[in-house]
Amino acid sequence: MTPEQHTEDQAAYITIIEGPPPEFAAARRDWTASLAEGQTGSLVVTCEMRTFNGQSLVARCVRAWDDGHPARLDYPVEVSASSPPGGRAEVEIVAACWEQVEEGQKLVLWVKVDDVDEMDAGQGDCVV
Numbered sequence: 001m002t003p004e005q006h007t008e009d010q011a012a013y014i015t016i017i018e019g020p021p022p023e024f025a026a027a028r029r030d031w032t033a034s035l036a037e038g039q040t041g042s043l044v045v046t047c048e049m050r051t052f053n054g055q056s057l058v059a060r061c062v063r064a065w066d067d068g069h070p071a072r073l074d075y076p077v078e079v080s081a082s083s084p085p086g087g088r089a090e091v092e093i094v095a096a097c098w099e100q101v102e103e104g105q106k107l108v109l110w111v112k113v114d115d116v117d118e119m120d121a122g123q124g125d126c127v128v
Contacts, residue, residue, distance in 0.1 A: 054098025
């Protein structure tokens, strides 16, 4: 994973460079329901991944939000007939934290998904 630079008109990205697609799971926190509110039906799900720079990845998201820009997770997808072109997908990050674990650092992201079915289309396991 690497933090990428962003300009004033762009989202901040966290990009998974190598490894499997993230596994998405239902966010089991009361406060996540407020993050999904809007004109379209959305769901907030969570994913966890190992990283070498969790603190800087979370800081990148916070800077984007402070500047009024979104933060997005760009990740690989398993190639199938229904997967997006290029074998990559993106979701909006709505909350982030990191923690030190025995194996190194773990990044926890809460992401907004507009279509739960897209999570089932070879883009990790969505448990809802």
